[in-house]
Amino acid sequence: MPHRHDPLEPAAAATMEELVALLRRLHARAGKPSLRDLEAWAIRQQRAGRRDVLLKRTTISEVLSGKRAPGRNFVGWFAEACGVPDGDAVRAWLRAWEVAAERPAPAGREDGEALRRIRELTEENARLRRKLWRLQTRRHTRRLSSP
Structure with a gap:
C-alpha cells in the first residue's frame, strides 16, 4: 500500500530501469512478500479461473534484480500481487510499461x-x-x- 509521504507514481517511469526501480519499491511497500508467496498468489488466481496469470519465482527474482526486463503482463500481475487494486491503478502500471517499452535500452x-x-x-x-x-x-x- 503506497505511503502518503512518498507515493509510487508509475507514470513517473520513463525507462524500463525506472519502472523496475518502482516495482522494487512496490514490493517493499507490500512488505516484501517472498517470491514463493507471490508465485502462490498467481496459482490461486489461476485456480479462481484467471488461467493467464503467471508469476514464477525465477522470473520475479530476475526482474527485481535487473537481470531481465519485465513483460507487460508481468507488471500488471506483480502490481496486483503486491496489493495494487485491480482496475485503473493496475492500468496505470501497464501504461507505465508501455511508455518504458517504447524507449530504447541504453x-x-x-x-x-x-x-x-x-x-x-x-x-x-x-x-x-x-x-x-x-x-x-x-x-x-x-x-x-x-x-
Missing part, C-alpha cells in the same frame, strides 16, 4: 548482458565437459580393471 547494455550470459554459458559448458570427462574416464577404467 547503448551497450544489451551487449553487456549478452556477453555476461555468454561467459556464464561458456563456464557452465566447461564445467559439464570436465564432469563428463571424469565420468567417462571412471567408466573406462572400470572396464579395464574388471576380469
